[in-house]
Amino acid sequence: MQHQPVYVTEAKRLEQESAIEQILSMQERPKSFHIVTYGCQMNAHDSEKLAGMLIQMGMTEAADRRDADLVLFNTCCVRDNAERRALGNVTWLKEIKKDKPELIIGVCGCMVQQPQMAERILKQYRFIDLAFGTHNLHRLPTLLLNLLTKRTRVVSISDQENLIAEGLPVKRLNAHHAYITIMYGCDNFCSYCIVPYVRGRERSRKMADILHEAEGLLESGVQEIMLLGQNVNSYGNGSEGRETFPGLLRELDRLGVPRIRFMTSHPKDLSDELIDVMANSSHICNHLHLPVQSGSNEILRLMNRRYTREDYLRKVEKLRAAVPGIGLTTDLIVSFPGETEAQFEDTCSLVREVGYDAAFTFIYSPREGTQAAKMDGRIPEEESSRRIEKLIREVEASTARVHQSMIGKDEMVLVEGLSKRDPNKISGKGTRGITVTLDGSAEDIGRIIPVTITSAAVNTLRGERKER
Numbered sequence: 001m002q003h004q005p006v007y008v009t010e011a012k013r014l015e016q017e018s019a020i021e022q023i024l025s026m027q028e029r030p031k032s033f034h035i036v037t038y039g040c041q042m043n044a045h046d047s048e049k050l051a052g053m054l055i056q057m058g059m060t061e062a063a064d065r066r067d068a069d070l071v072l073f074n075t076c077c078v079r080d081n082a083e084r085r086a087l088g089n090v091t092w093l094k095e096i097k098k099d100k101p102e103l104i105i106g107v108c109g110c111m112v113q114q115p116q117m118a119e120r121i122l123k124q125y126r127f128i129d130l131a132f133g134t135h136n137l138h139r140l141p142t143l144l145l146n147l148l149t150k151r152t153r154v155v156s157i158s159d160q161e162n163l164i165a166e167g168l169p170v171k172r173l174n175a176h177h178a179y180i181t182i183m184y185g186c187d188n189f190c191s192y193c194i195v196p197y198v199r200g201r202e203r204s205r206k207m208a209d210i211l212h213e214a215e216g217l218l219e220s221g222v223q224e225i226m227l228l229g230q231n232v233n234s235y236g237n238g239s240e241g242r243e244t245f246p247g248l249l250r251e252l253d254r255l256g257v258p259r260i261r262f263m264t265s266h267p268k269d270l271s272d273e274l275i276d277v278m279a280n281s282s283h284i285c286n287h288l289h290l291p292v293q294s295g296s297n298e299i300l301r302l303m304n305r306r307y308t309r310e311d312y313l314r315k316v317e318k319l320r321a322a323v324p325g326i327g328l329t330t331d332l333i334v335s336f337p338g339e340t341e342a343q344f345e346d347t348c349s350l351v352r353e354v355g356y357d358a359a360f361t362f363i364y365s366p367r368e369g370t371q372a373a374k375m376d377g378r379i380p381e382e383e384s385s386r387r388i389e390k391l392i393r394e395v396e397a398s399t400a401r402v403h404q405s406m407i408g409k410d411e412m413v414l415v416e417g418l419s420k421r422d423p424n425k426i427s428g429k430g431t432r433g434i435t436v437t438l439d440g441s442a443e444d445i446g447r448i449i450p451v452t453i454t455s456a457a458v459n460t461l462r463g464e465r466k467e468r
């Protein structure tokens, strides 16, 4: 059962608007900003909202962080290396600040929301001016105003984790592809994952608000909407069954959004109803990101994933029967505590059995506060490197088989831009989510073009425009 969300009230919204007005009236205020984003699409979309608010405060976006008056690091803490990379980059700016003392350095997002992190930042990173967590992103104007008027460092970590802030301005990174967050947080507590501790409990936006946002995007010419949530399948849990994820998809399909994608789907919650909606929709792309994490039942149990290898394979079979030609991608973790060679091999054999289009592969990274961090049986680094390399080879072989099987098939490609290697070529994504390159020009950007696949490279497909 999801927790009832608390919507940011009108009074709070007015407080932010008043902060924006006050900042705009200040002579000495930052004029430009640069945001560095780490982690998942949810974070990328949060950065679009941060950018939207900063633009409302009269700032322009600087392409290079060295040219900005305010640099914000929107961080991730899902893996140790993401955290280290972010702190390394923040520290690099310390040098720049020596020559440019008015530079404002801020950190926000999941890393900052972790217990004791704010205290650590205050003590160890004295050059950081502003730090705020995931639950008070919408308060950026007030926090910045406090910083500018009181001239003291501002650290604000809220533990009110069931908040939803509607109506924030968004500076979309892409004119044709847009993100919509439909739910926040996660209740699954997979034993390795820090997300439920930093993003809070599951809460869903109202369907009417989501549809309103989608309508606006459609009017502005967006061709593809990606629905985001830590577990989109639990959208609407707790709304007494009135608002469900399949129901939301049906409404968006009816609205006529040309292409609909969503992520992430927890395999245990992939229902027959959802498969049915995917099979009967005219707009939902034939691609599903379905993170399996491991092919071993014992490791899945230790991960608290609440499905078995057999359950997962049964769902894959159902999906493929209902949506022929659907492409599957996944996330995989190697070297979970205690993982034996045989259990690792179970993951490799699952990759072969499913035949994924692609997979994100990771070495297990212990996160303080999670159940798995307390487990025995850490796998030595050298062995983990061997396992991940082997798994990557398995995934590459699977991708190559899928790409070969696509030759001669037709695809609808949403053109994203000119190819980086050849300006006479364009590239975009087919409905399966695989990148396709073909001859074309800048005029094609944002169009959906029918293409026949002619050859396959390692990470991409090549195609020819179909005669109409």
Ligand code: SF4
Pocket (backbone or CB within 6 Å): 186, 187, 188, 189, 190, 193, 194, 195, 196, 230, 231, 266
């Ligand atoms: S479903 Fe599991 S892995 Fe995904 S965010 Fe929730 S706890 Fe983390």
